[in-house]
Amino acid sequence: MFLLTAIDLSLPLQDPILKFMLIMAIVLGAPLLLNRLKIPYLLGLIIAGAVIGPHGFNLVLRDSSIILSGTAGLLYIMFLSGLEMDMNDFRRNGWRSLVFGLYTFSVPMVFGFAAGHFILGYPVHSSVLLAGLFASQTLIAYPIVSRLGITRDKAVTIAVGGTIITDILALMVLTVVVGLSTGKADSGFWYRFGVSVVGCVAAILVLFPIIGRWFFKRCSDNVSQYVFVLVMVFLGAYLAQLAGLEPIIGAFLAGLAMNRLIPGTSPLMNRIEFVGNAIFIPFFLIGVGMLIDYRAFFKSWESIEVSIVMIVMVTAAKYIAACLTQKTFRLSRDQRTLLFGLSSAHVAATLAAVMVGYNVILGRTPEGEPIRLLNEAVLNGTILMILATCTISTFASQRGAHNIAIKGSQSTQEPGTGEHVLIPVARPEDIGELVGLSIALTKQKYRSLYALNVIDNQDDDPGLKKRAQTLLETAVSAAAAADIHMHGLLRYDVNIVNAIISAVRERNITDLVLGMHRAAPGASHPLPGKTGVASALGKTLSSVLAQCAVTTFIYRPAQPFPTIRRHLVVVPRKAELEAGFQAWLLRIRHLAHDTGAQLIFHAPARTIQHLRGQRRRKDIAQYVIHETGWENPSALLPELRSDDCLWVVMSRRDRISYQAGMARIPAHLDETLHGNSFVLVFPVQAGQTEQQSIFNMNLG
Incomplete structure (x- = not known):
């Protein structure tokens, strides 16, 4: 009896244990139920938030705990979008993101101003701010793309970069309109705003990688690394807020800054995605649902009219922007659908802008009612627009991403x-x-x-x-x-x-x-005149190389792999004539693409031609011609920086690309490269299979 009286079941729930249990039960049960109803998972969480929220059954209030978790979830989405972006592709296609950002900003601005000024009859400042609401967008459907593994598709890269551009421009419109409406936009306003924005971006993109590389080199604890990443995300968001930008911009920039330090296949990336998808992002989506008030339809005809105009016009504008981008860059229909889906949702920046506009009071009516920059009808219409655009975004993104993933899996099948x-x-x-x-x-x-x-x-x-x-x-x-x-x-x-x-x-x-073989304590390397591959690598590694006909990588790590900035690959002459040339080249290029590190080949001119001839369309490797012989290892090796990894392509004795000086390379690297990692690459070479067969016959 005492237990029953101690439990408080009044609504809304006040017990934090019950609140958390209810939300986690929704996160757990939503996929099981929604898969049967063919409703996208993200949309289901938003609907669930509306059902349990203050405008639904009033089970849970949208209090500070929900807002905190939801804010973290939104920042998490933006951080992941920057972290998972292919930086090489982003640099190469940055102008595409710029063009799309201008499309998805300018077209909605025109539609929004026309809707506000000519259809709804709002003043110029209110119409421009309404147009800014149309232009902003939120990557709410990005988790769909991430789950399907197509985050590096061209359409996704364009959409992510374009979102940052259009959100920055939309928030600048908000800042300018509010400043003009309140009389605060003096000459010093522009100077302060420009300096703060440039300082914020520079601080995040320059200092964060330096801090991250320093930390990861000195800390290998899994928990500490994850907590460090969270600190950097919120620090970036706070710096953006201090600069007058939305925190989501800072979180995205933090993701870009940490991109090269956290490879997509690393354990740390797996932990970041797991916690985000299990906790933070679902809380954000449920929190968005709690904002939805279906009763806004019945408050006044003006709210209904404004919401219909906003939903129709903003959807048409975003679709036209996606079509223009498709025509400009010759994208496929599925990429256009995905581009439209990713850019059509309006949540974070839109909600921030409408709340700012609603709270700006320009004056009073004769009856004493406040005259707001954006009235209550626009506020209600925005809430309904959030629901509609999130629904459209989820369905469109899932359709486009699913088709792209299927076609990608079919086209990349390798024999x-x-x-x-x-x-x-x-x-x-x-x-x-x-x-x-x-x-x-x-x-x-x-x-x-x-x-x-x-x-x-x-x-x-x-x-x-x-x-x-x-x-x-x-x-x-x-x-x-x-x-x-x-x-x-x-x-x-x-x-x-x-x-x-x-x-x-x-x-x-x-x-x-x-x-790499490590000599016993107290042992020394052989004298220079007696140094050989066998003595440097040890008996076991040397025997494996002599008898095993597969591509072999011998690795001596000196620093954590994700902290390496450049991979310098030294290639001998005639390496292109070896049977395993294509195999090791494909591996190294995939490694550079996966980690985002710079790839620099050092090879003779003829070999450089073959390396360039084997490059793929997205290859951005650098090529340096060297004609130095291998007799002097010190003269052969390029100048190394502290965060470089050296790769030396070797050869077995008496093979096509074998150089006499190769016998001294392993011992020389082991003795001289104390602070740098290095890898010895022994490719597959013609004739090894026969040698291996003779060896096995002798054993018998």
Whole structure:
């Protein structure tokens, strides 16, 4: 009886436990119910918010906790849109985003002013501000695009960049109109506004990457890294607010600034997306639904008229802007649909602008009623426009994105058995970096990852198996943190090399990723005259290279992989004549594209021609011609910066691209490059299969 009296079930709910449980139950149950009704998940959460909100059954108030979580969700969406953007494509197609931003700003401005001044009869200032409402937009449908894995499609890049441009212009219109209406737009206003905006953008785009790289180099704790990212998101949003911009602009700029430091396949990115999709973004969508008041239809005929005009005109304007962009850049119909869907929703900037306009009082009527810049009918019409445009945006984005994803999966099917990567693990301190390199080198659709540990079957130590299982579990966990499955392989063999060769054959391995050999404590490198590949790499790695006919990467990490800015690739002459030339080149280019790091090739002129001839349409790699021989490793290697990773394409002895000086490269790099990571690449070479067969016959 005491328990029943202690529970407060009055509406709206006041108990924070019950409120949170109700919202999470909606987040959990919405997909199960809405999939049957063919209603998009995002729209379902908005409808759920309207049902439980103060204008529905009044189960939950839109109090400070909902507003806080919703604000975080909106900032999260904008941050993710900047974080997941292909920066190379964005730089290359930035002018397309600019053109679309001008289209999706100017066309709604014309339609909005015409609707306000000529149809609804509002004054000039009110009509211009109404047009600013039409021009702004919110990427509410971006999670649909993210889930379908097409965030790097041209239409998405154009839409995201255009959204930032049109929102900035729309908010500038808001600032100017309010300043003119209240008499505050003096000559110093423009100076202060320009300086604050430029200072904010420069601070975020310049300082945030420096701070982020410094932090990630010194902190490897998963929780601390995620909290650091949250701090940077809200710091960017606050700096934008101080500059007179909307916080969403700062969150987006923070995403751009952190883009290269958080690769799309990294564990940190997986955690960011998981928490956002599970908590913050659903709270934002439910909070938007709580704003919707269906009773606004019945308050006055003016509210109905204004809402109909706003919905029809803004939808037509955004559709025309998408059509103009399609014609200008020759996009497909599905890309036009997706572009329209992403740009048609009005939530954040629109709501902020209408509230500012509603709170600006220009005077009083003879009866003492306030004369507002935007009246109550526009406020009610905006709320209904939010519901309508969110509905249209969700359906259009889902349709366009779904069709693009299907066509993309059909057109990118590649022949062959896929990319099978084997990672022999022996040292726990190297596992995370080896797994990260393996993930970055391969495409998610075609990759299969295997971690291998070998136990000497003649050793009776019972602790060996436990240690091996611990190493494999560490590798599997490192891949799982990036939402990627890895197979753990435990082998018993008297010879480690035999075990690796057997695993390569059984699993159809295409790539080997190995850690650099480390000499025992107190051991020294051989004398310069006796230095060779075998002595520098160790007996095991040398034997694997001699007997294994797959592309092999030997990695010596010196700093976290995501903090690397440039990958410098040194290629020997005649490398283009080797059988595995295309394979390693494809891997390195995919790695640079996935991490966003700069890619610079150093090779002889003839090899440079082949490298350029193999480039893809989106390739922006740089090419430097060098004709220096390999006899002097120091003269061969390019000048390295602190955040560079060096790649040296090697060759087995007596192969086409083999250079005598290659024997000294591994030891030289290990001795001289203490602060830089480096990778030795041994491509597949003609004749290895025969050599391997002879070796196996001798074993028999």
